[in-house]
Amino acid sequence: MTRFGRRDESLPDLIAEAGLAALEDAGIERPEALVVAAMNPEEFTGAGNYASLINTHLGLADVPALRVETATSSGVAAVYAGFAAIAGGLHRSVLVVGGEKMTHLPTPRVSEIIGRSVDPHERTYGTTMPALAGLITRAAMHSRGLTLREMSQVAVKNHAHGARNPLAHFRETVALETVMESRLVADPLRLYHCCPISDGAAALVLTAGPAPVRIAGIGQGMDTMAVRYRTDLTSFRATQAAAHAAYAMAGFGPERVEVAEIHDAFSPFELISLEDTGLIPSGKAGKATLDGETALDGRLPVNPSGGLKARGHPLAATGISQIVELCWQLRGMADGRQVAARVALAQSIGGLATNNWVTLLELRA
Amino acid sequence: MEQATVPGVGEVVSFTTLHSPPEGFKAPLHIALIELEGGARLFCHGEGTQGIRIGSSVGVESLDNVFYFSHMSFADRARLFWRRAGAGGEKVASITKSLAKGIWRGRSRGDR
Numbered sequence: 001m002t003r004f005g006r007r008d009e010s011l012p013d014l015i016a017e018a019g020l021a022a023l024e025d026a027g028i029e030r031p032e033a034l035v036v037a038a039m040n041p042e043e044f045t046g047a048g049n050y051a052s053l054i055n056t057h058l059g060l061a062d063v064p065a066l067r068v069e070t071a072t073s074s075g076v077a078a079v080y081a082g083f084a085a086i087a088g089g090l091h092r093s094v095l096v097v098g099g100e101k102m103t104h105l106p107t108p109r110v111s112e113i114i115g116r117s118v119d120p121h122e123r124t125y126g127t128t129m130p131a132l133a134g135l136i137t138r139a140a141m142h143s144r145g146l147t148l149r150e151m152s153q154v155a156v157k158n159h160a161h162g163a164r165n166p167l168a169h170f171r172e173t174v175a176l177e178t179v180m181e182s183r184l185v186a187d188p189l190r191l192y193h194c195c196p197i198s199d200g201a202a203a204l205v206l207t208a209g210p211a212p213v214r215i216a217g218i219g220q221g222m223d224t225m226a227v228r229y230r231t232d233l234t235s236f237r238a239t240q241a242a243a244h245a246a247y248a249m250a251g252f253g254p255e256r257v258e259v260a261e262i263h264d265a266f267s268p269f270e271l272i273s274l275e276d277t278g279l280i281p282s283g284k285a286g287k288a289t290l291d292g293e294t295a296l297d298g299r300l301p302v303n304p305s306g307g308l309k310a311r312g313h314p315l316a317a318t319g320i321s322q323i324v325e326l327c328w329q330l331r332g333m334a335d336g337r338q339v340a341a342r343v344a345l346a347q348s349i350g351g352l353a354t355n356n357w358v359t360l361l362e363l364r365a
Numbered sequence: 366m367e368q369a370t371v372p373g374v375g376e377v378v379s380f381t382t383l384h385s386p387p388e389g390f391k392a393p394l395h396i397a398l399i400e401l402e403g404g405a406r407l408f409c410h411g412e413g414t415q416g417i418r419i420g421s422s423v424g425v426e427s428l429d430n431v432f433y434f435s436h437m438s439f440a441d442r443a444r445l446f447w448r449r450a451g452a453g454g455e456k457v458a459s460i461t462k463s464l465a466k467g468i469w470r471g472r473s474r475g476d477r
Contacts, residue, residue, distance in 0.1 A: 021417065108388060111387060125409075126387055128383065228398060
């Protein structure tokens with residue numbers, strides 16, 4: 001993956017940087033297929049026909065290519081498309097790339113483009129993603145006892161991890177008081193609870209043959225686009241369904257997971273997602289975070305990369321970058337932030353939890 | 366599907382105040398998700414969220430196809446109770462309509 005942050009390069013160049021590095025690492029010159037994840041290059045960069053644009057830019061113009069989009073989980077949806085092609089025996093190697101270029105536009109415009117993932121009727125009330133996340137956070141504080149301190153500690157932890165990751169968008173640590181006192185964005189969410197806008201790209205090579213890491217399970221879960229149609233605001237059915245499917249495919253449960261990358265677009269979502277994936281029992285994620293269980297030196301390191309908050313969130317790159325980080329962790333290549341693990345879990349949220357994914361990775365013996 | 370009429374009153378499911386609203390909206394933007402009798406949920410705008418809690422009863426009115434929530438004063442609640450004890454939803458709707466119109470014209474909150 002590329003360094004995430006404010007980048008001057010074009011999106012095709014960022015994707016090429018990540019894609020060519022992945023091919024070199026895999027020792028493959030030409031994949032049999034290409035899958036490109038890009039959430040909205042049309043509006044962010046004015047480009048179209050994106051699968052073709054990218055395979056031409058990579059010098060792979062005759063490699064069959066698809067572009068995949070599932071809002072903010074597009075990256076892992078692209079991994080799934082590649083995985084399914086290999087599992088179906090259609091290809092023996094697939095290069096999966098994903099990226100987004102966002103920092104060149106004014107924030108209100110970026111917000112508007114991201115807002116396309118929100119239900120059209122709800123959008124007419126000005127409910128941006130942060131607004132809906134604020135609503136959900138308040139409901140969680142009321143019904144699950146989530147506290148400001150707990151959700152703020154998530155941000156502190158992820159910044160501490162990002163400080164050890166040379167590819168992270170933010171490499172400074174931050175104090176708990178700074179997070180808790182930062183300005184309100186969507187009450188009760190504050191500035192430091194919200195992930196940044198970033199440029200960047202990530203890539204993976206999937207093969208039918210032996211490789212250092214295997215995808216033990218991958219699951220997708222859905223929920224209504226309209227938040228008002230949901231029965232429970234404080235947990236994400238889409239994550240629960242995705243986790244269930246992934247564990248079923250893998251043939252094991254959350255007890256085997258030793259490290260995780262969780263979609264903390266908003267800090268409370270890390271706490272909700274840890275419980276939705278069954279990694280931490282219901283109601284206990286906040287305390288576990290305060291107790292340091294999810295820190296790098298804890299029992300279950302969560303977001304060793306820095307998560308969306310510190311590593312950054314170039315929308316369609318994120319889902320792939322979580323898996324890249326976990327592969328590096330499993331293979332012992334995560335310099336400065338290495339944990340000991342053989343089994344990892346990545347969880348990705350699409351939109352406001354309408355199209356979510358859980359991926360389980362296992363180090364090959 | 367059958368059309369039903371429900372009183373212009375609901376329970377607050379959750380709410381937020383958005384300090385960086387999108388284009389076309391003024392900051393701070395107060396948004397609430399309100400559940401009406403029968404379970405239908407609506408997003409509503411409001412004048413403010415002081416005194417509103419999850420579970421609060423609020424008035425709901427539609428003006429120009431936009432829904433608004435309004436905090437009900439003690440007197441409004443009392444009127445609502447007696448109205449619902451007897452007649453149908455119409456009188457309740459007129460209470461909340463007058464509340465919403467008051468807010469629309471910028472009148473300060475009366476006896477709350």
